[in-house]
Amino acid sequence: MLLELSPDQLLTTTRAVRRRLDFDRPVPRAIVEECLNLALQAPNGSNQQTWQWVLVDDPEVRTAVAQLYAASMAQHLEELQSAASTIPKIDYSDEGNARLTASVNYLLENMHRVPVLVIPTFAGRPDGARPFLQASMWGSILPAVWSFMLALRSRGLGSAWTTIHLHKEREMAELLGVPFERRTQAGLFPVAYTLGTDFKPARRRPVQEVVHWNCWSRK
Template sequence: MTADSNLNLSTDELLTTTRSVRKRLDFDKPVSREVIMECLDLALQAPTGSNAQGWQWVFVTDPAKKKALADIYRSNANPYLDLPAPERGDIRDEQIGAVMSSAKFLNENFEKAPVLMVPCLEGRPDGAPAGMQASYWGSLLPAAWSFMLALRSRGLGSAWTTLHLLGDGEKQAAEVLGIPFDKYAQAGLFPIAYTKGTDFKPAKRLPAEQLTHWDTW
């Protein structure tokens, strides 16, 4: 990693300012394969069950394939984003307008991201009990989050999206990308780009005291 690509964030800054970035993705600035691989090398240090390392990472830069994936995403996102926003009676209600606006922006512009990523894991958890599901995804999700942290540390951003997986979407995406659908499951679709500015702030979250249980619920 070159010195000028490192934001030199403290651990706390990195953890509290890595956002799901949508409206601030820079669609015009190229993203090199080198920086992607730097971030992936870091992500692959994440824990994985039994050290299986059954993950595979598909990066997409081909415009036609990006458009095909974006269309699959939109086929599921459009009806979802048209649903009325839930009311929860807390600070989340104050943020839902901005969240929905951001989600709709990404939905309309998905294919403009310089790179799209689909993380995959060997095997298929379809119909497995909750314990097996947790074990399965626990071997991939830490690495995917580490990848997002590595992007942030270099001035890039992403958003963890899963809407393309609904219905036949995952299978359609597998056909576009040549992913062996019977052998690998997809965990999401991540747009990757440099961000417009790097001054991200901690998000408003419910206080930990409201979410904490000691010894019993």
């Protein structure tokens, strides 16, 4: 069933859903495929459509995926502690960041309970590639992923963009039988019905703070 949302409402209320994922309501495969079918209309480089999507609904595989996600998070936090880390530091004294961390941890602890876990992949490896190639590779999957999230939202489901498991991308590839040397995983997307469907626009930086008309030095 489609929610009654205008295009603007859809764009402004498709949130990262973690605490409001319904772990107990089964998600039919057909609805995931319906959303993917819409997502596959997304732009992609030279229309090569190298995307392949791994959909996990087997409880045992979900548990194994969740364990790798948790191990990756542990590695992530360890790396953050290191002075040499290039991962941007987060200010945990900020109330919003603290709330976000609690929400991230909730998903972490419950990942195995999420009915469907989606891992989009694309052909090739961007490691060390020049920006043109990197942009072409990532740009040929990320629009489809966002379309997928919008399609979920329009049907009363939700997801959260996650990349943490990519610290252990090779191990995930082994677990799921993805050919790591030839294929890159774009993230891990938990899919569930949402508890309620009322989501609000988030607070973002005002547009005036982030635009530069004609020249970087001008607003």
